[in-house]
Amino acid sequence: MRKVVAVAVREFVETVKTKAFLISALVMPLAIGGAIYGFGWISRSITAGELPPRRIAVVDYSGVVFGELARQCEAYNREHPQRQLLVAATAAADADTLAKTVREGEWHAYLIIPADVVDADTACEFGRKDIQFETGVQLQNMLNEAVFTARCRQTDPPIDPESVRELQRPAAIRTIDVQTGEEAGDEAARMVTPFVFMFLLFMATFGISNGLLTTVIEEKSSRVVEVLLSAVSPLQLMAGKILGMAAVGLAMLSVWGGVGYASAHASGAGHLVTGYRVTYALLYFLPGFLLLSSLLAGIGSACNTIKDAQGMAFPLSIITIVPMLCWMYISQSPASTVSVVLSFIPPMTPFVMILRVCADPHTPMWQIVASLALLWASVVVAMWASGKIFRVGVLMYGKPPSPRELFHWLRYA
Amino acid sequence: MTDVLTLTDVTKRFGRFTAVDRFSLRVPAGEVLGFLGPNGAGKTTTIRMVMSIIYPDEGEISVLGQPRASQVKDRVGYLPEERGLYRKMTVDQTLRYFGRLKGLHGHALSRRIAECLERVELQDWRRKRTEALSKGMQQKLQFLIAILHEPELVILDEPFAGLDPLNIELLKALIDELRGRRATVVLSTHQMEQAQRLCDRIVLINRGRKLIEGSMHEIRSRFTTRMLVLEGEGDFERLTHLPGVVNAHVTTAQARLELDDGADPSAILKRAVDVARLSRFEIQRPDLQEIFVRLVGADRQVGAGDAGDEAESGVTAARRTN
Known part of the structure; x- marks a missing residue:
């Protein structure tokens, strides 16, 4: 154990010192x-600052829209004194002439309102030089309102546009969390929370255990591994490396988790980081990390180059990435058959389960216990198999073995 | 004297290939044993089994009285053939790390590191990263890792490979120091000359099996054949067909004749005087190199029966180097 700790400490210190980790x-x-x-x-500083007034040339062939448009514009300017939008009725001119004036900077933009804009759906023409995103949106809104008002007046008998607006006011809705009985906050933040937890878990397990793959291959290719084996057994070496890397993973998880928690608090979503969720994240991190890292240590020991190893680890990466692709579905239907089945495929288990428990605090306890038990059982199997492969592979140089050869290695050691 | 290392009928197979075949060995305490054999003979596999890096399929191993070296790793020093260093660690960090792995701590560890670095004159390199060291310095450092914890049994796999003559002398001095403090040394090497000078006893293996074992004296006396060396000017070719000459290597300036047990060297000398103007005449015992080549060559010939032409050409190649 003393040797395992010594290996782990070196692994931790040397990894934490690297630029990649920092x-x-x-x-x-x-x-x-x-x-x-x-x-x-x-x-904020942009919206706070003063913007030069944007002047827009309007040619209104309908003759009924510009008046209302100007009124809308005044209302907007009263609300945004620093971001004035000025519309000016201009004598009829063809689009080319208007475009020229805009190009030369006389106007910010031009707007041509066709004669039949109120009855037919003929398009208006908005010409601008560079991107005028906000101006475009504002002008669109104002134009809508102006055309709407004009239509109201044209009907027989005329309708008062204000009464229609009054009738169209939105119905208020209050979302209640049926589990807590409290009013629910931001729906989007709620939906993203399970993903954030899974992503943290994914980065800490997959990111770090890939680091393990690299160090195993480095030790192999620098031929330092047999010198190490003169002092420790292959199993001690593997255990020490995994332990050291697990500590790196935890360190990373706490830094990221801390930053995440702080920013969640700062943005008023602190209540989403519950002790319950953190507990499960840690509960699934440990076996999830051990499973992936022992598999990757085995793969790393069998290969001589990062490229070979990544090729061999590819199927594992694909399986592990499935929860990343299905997170939306899983977190919205945490109790569906697919979600339950996916939670019992070991390399995916930690990620699927963290999505599920974060999305649904009433995930059946038996599924949590069973998935953890399965996970730990597969950790034991993976460690046994990887230990055997590690023992043989770590001293094998040359081309990487086929799956069949790997199976034979299980019997050599 | 107690045996530090015993192997009894140890066999190791990799698939259908038998790397070590019913190999037995006893190494008494304080002995320097030369473990010789051609490439692929099974030396490294045997050593790895002794170090319990891999396990034998059959047979027993006992290291310092324990069935597994893993139980006594802190008392064994091992310099593997495939050796490297952590490039980014300093000399001091490297020694400290391996020292800790071998059970040294605190003051004792620092004292040993200083002592060892002094001995091989690396003390000025203490704070340098290992990647900054020359190849020879790296080899010295690797040797220090093997002996840092003052092990009772030291296993050196090809320790001379890649060393310059100065460092070979240093290494031999260090091995002599190990002998001086009664450590047992198992030394695997291709360099027969070094083995002949350093080792108390020699074991020669080929194709996973032991070919011969004994002290230098025993082994050489077992080969009663004599080598007749003639130098001078003349037609040495005419000597090769004389009765009693088993094997011959002739150039224009020299003849090395291998004699039968019953052959009379003086009869050959008489003929030689007739055919050449001699500047040298000497009867030699075969040296380790010749014994090695002869035994391994003969063994390959035995193996050629089942291994085919490839091994056959190996024999001729080995003969030519003689």
Whole structure:
């Protein structure tokens, strides 16, 4: 055990010291968090700042829309004094002439309203030089309102547009969580929560156990492995490496989890990070990590290059990526047959189960217990098989073995 | 004297290939044993079984009185043939890590590291990363890893491979120091000259089986055949057909004649005086190199019966190198 710990400590220290770890564990979440906050800050500072008035030339062939459009525009300008939008009725001119004036900077944009805009659905023409996203959206809204008002007046007898707007006011809705009886918050955040937990778990297990694959191959190709085996047994070596990497995974999980929790709190979604969810994340992290890392340690020991190893680990990656692709379905129907079946396919189990328990706090206890039991059982099998393959493979150089040869190796050791 | 290492009828197969075939060996305490054999003879496989890196299919191994070396790894030092270092670790970190893995701690560990580095004159490189070391320095460091914990049994697999003459002398001195403190050394090598000078006893294996075992003296005396070496100018070819000459290698300046047990060297000398102007005449016992080549060659010929032409051509190749 003393030797296992010594191997684990070295593995942990040497991994944590690498740039790759520093980037993924510290810089990445900080950068992402910084980007989110920074982006918010930038967009706030843009909306807060003063924008030069945008002047738009309007040619109204219908003769009934511009008046209402100008009124809408005034209302908008009252609400956004720093982001003035000015419409000016212009004498009839063809599109080319208008386009020229816009190109030369006389106007920001032009709008041509056809004569039959109220009766038929002939398109209006909006011409702008560069991207005028906000202007376009605002102008579209105002135009809708103006045409709507014009239509109301044209009907016989005329309808008061304000009374129609009054009738169209949206019905209020309150979403209640039937489990807690409390009012539910942001629906989108709720839906994403299981995914966030699964993603964290995925990064910590798959990302880190792939690191294990790399170090095993490095030790093989640098020929340091047999020197190591003069002091420790292959099993001690494998156990130490897995343990050290598990510590790396936990460290990464806590950094990411901490950043995630802090930002969830900052954005008012802190209530979604419950002790219940964190407990299950850890409960599934441990066996999930051990299973993947022992399989990858076995694969790494059998290969001599990262390329060979990745080829051999490909089927495993594909299986493990399934929950990533189906997360929407699983988190919305956590109790469906497909979800239950997927939770009992070992390499997927931790990811599917974390999606399910995060989405549905009433996941049957027997399924949790059974999936954990299955997971731990497969950990034992995987460790046994990988231990055997490790013992033989770690000293084998040359081309990587076929699955049949791997099976034979189980009997050599 | 107690045996530090015993192997009894040890067999190891990889699929249909038998790497080690009913191999037995006893190594008494304090002995320096030369473990010789051609490439692929099963030396490294045997050593790996002794180190319990792999396990034998049949037979028993006992290391320092224990059935598995894994139980006594801290008392065994091992320099594998395939050896490397962590490139990014410093010399000090490397020794500290392996020292810890072999049960050394704290003060004792620091003292041993300083002592060992001093001995091989690497103390100035202590804080350098191993990738900055020259190949020879890396080899010294690897040797230190094997002996850092002052093991009772030291197994060295091809320790001389890739060393320059200076470092070979240093390594021989270090092995002599191991002998001086009564450590048992098992030394696998291709360099017959080193084995002849260092080892108390020799074991020669081929195709996983033991061919011969004994002290240098015993082995050489077992080969009663004599080598007659003649040098000078003349037609040595005419000597090769004389009675008593079993085998001959002739050049224009030299003849090496292998003599039958009953042959009379002086009769051949008389004929030689007739055909050549001699500058040297000597009767030699075959050296380890010749014994090695002869035994392995003969063994290959035996194996050729079932292995076919490939092994046959191997024999001729081996003969030519003689």
